[in-house]
């Protein structure tokens with residue numbers, strides 16, 4: 382009973398806090414529009430191709446990361462029981478906003494303080 386209640390509370394907390402959650406999509410190409418608060422996981426023939434999500438800094442860029450082990454660089458994706466993704470290693474945009482962060486259990490952990498936007 383307590384475990385059940387804890388599970389419900391954790392799900393509510395994940396939803397309330399706006400954690401990123403995984404949306405699995407069949408195919409190898411990201412959809413044109415990425416739903417808010419979703420990390421789109423592209424899967425084709427049981428092969429994980431890539432993930433895509435909107436940059437958490439607010440710049441609006443879509444970040445696509447390859448999951449294929451033969452690709453370089455590539456990331457590994459794990460998903461917890463609430464559907465929240467963790468990516469390894471960190472994500473570091475080399476262009477545009479140059480955001481550098483980790484994605485852990487659906488939450489963004491910034492590598493360094495973000496400059497204030499005006």
Ligand SMILES: [Zn+2]
Pocket residue numbers: 436437438439440441442478479480
């Ligand atoms: Zn950005």
